[in-house]
Amino acid sequence: MIKLKQVTKTYETNDSLVKAVQKVDLSIAAGEIFGIIGYSGAGKSTLIRLLNGLETPTHGTITVAERNMNEISGRELRKARQEIGMIFQHFNLLWSRTVQENISFPLEIAGLSKKERLNIVNELIKLVGLEGREKSYPSQLSGGQKQRVGIARALANKPKVLLCDEATSALDPQTTDSILDLLVDINQKLGLTIVLITHEMHVIRKICHRVAVMEDGKIVEQGKVFDVFQNPQQSMTKKFVNQVIEAESSSEMIGNLLNQYPKGKIIRLTFIGDTAEMPLITNVIRKFDVSFNILQGKVSQTHGGAVGTMFVHVDGETEQVEQSIKYIRQQKVKVEVLTDARITS
């Protein structure tokens, strides 16, 4: 559905050249939810503007829905853009128009009759869960509802691709989750290809199938979300992965835990897929005569399984504690035993 070959975008400013995107190769399949993550200035917005033809690349080729975006212009480019919907961090709604009128706007531009527009708008209002708010103005809506209007408007021309530019960055965590659920719903119901850019790994973890990590205009790592969580290669990727899976593990915190629990052992478990955390804990308690207290942890679900870390206090007869740790190691869970604020594997 989307193919980028050796795409570079260089901006010329008065006194310098800014390489915003450098030699990017990317291939996104139809129906995929693909995330691009990077910190501010990494080149994400430039990349997304290249995808919808708002910018032309300095080098390289960009194909979206079988159209070569750098070779088309005028009417053909406008037609190509209709097949690419977009939603934004700050929604970009028309404040003097109602929900219905905002969603209808791209259909007016496309020249549809009033009756046709109304049918499509009503369908979309149902799809995004805004029934009853048709006549409200954006100022009367919550952030999540505004983004639902943005999504409905982006879908009005039945695009093949939906580009999401930090679409949940202005929302609280709960509303973020509900918007991400809606995107998954739309992806499944309409088979829409979704490309989202974000600086939040939680967003990638929750809904993306694959991810590309951007740094200084380059894609430094890409792969299936679960694989990237399981085995991040680059230091930038490790930082993002730790946003989601790393429980606080300062030496001060570990020291406090060791003082608090002088008996038994404190272990850190790292889950990397396959093994779900709750059945493992239940099995350990059933099989061994030990107490097993979760002290803190951060375990998240990705498309491929659970990833995360958990600090646990295991107490009981020394032999039983040792055996239970041996058993956990056999379950493909990394186990580290904490001693004196140091960790031994």
Ligand SMILES: Nc1ncnc2c1ncn2[C@@H]1O[C@H](COP(=O)(O)OP(=O)(O)OP(=O)(O)O)[C@@H](O)[C@H]1O
């Ligand atoms: N029109 C422009 N002219 C000159 N430089 C630009 C232009 N647009 C972007 N840049 C530069 O290109 C680099 C990448 O910017 P870009 O906005 O794509 O990054 P980003 O990852 O989207 O960051 P942010 O989330 O802060 O927007 C930055 O150094 C930026 O200053």
